[in-house]
Amino acid sequence: MTASIPQRIHREDRAVVITWSPEHVSRYPSRELRLQCRCAACLEEMTGRPLLDPATVPHDIRPVTISLVGRYAIRIAWSDGHDTGIYTYELLAEICGCVSCRGAGGRGGALASDA
Ligand SMILES: [Zn+2]
Ligand SMILES: [Zn+2]
Secondary structure (H helix, E strand, O other): OOOOOOOOOHHHHHHHEEEEEEEEEEEEEEHHHHHHHOOOOEEOOOOOEEEOOHHHHOOOOEEEEEEEOOOOOEEEEEOOOOOOOEEHHHHHHHHHOOOHHHOOOOOOOOOHHHH
């Protein structure tokens, strides 16, 4: 899947909403997105082993700031103080839980369980 550049990135308390195109809007529940963090503190780089204990992530976690990283990713600072997480558009497209992505199979829908 080729990663596209979002047209719009919108921050809510409970979710991050990314508009890829008028036909494709992804809604990422905050806590699920926090758990998807791939930074060195959350995921062991060599093995891909998760270092982040989901129990330590508050249920009411929310994104505090979202900043753009180049043309390929966003960086999210979370209300639990974690701000090293970089989410590439490629990853975000991959974990989109919307109906059309889930219907396409593959690894899409990783976030759908929270719905
Ligand atoms: Zn992290
Ligand atoms: Zn989607």
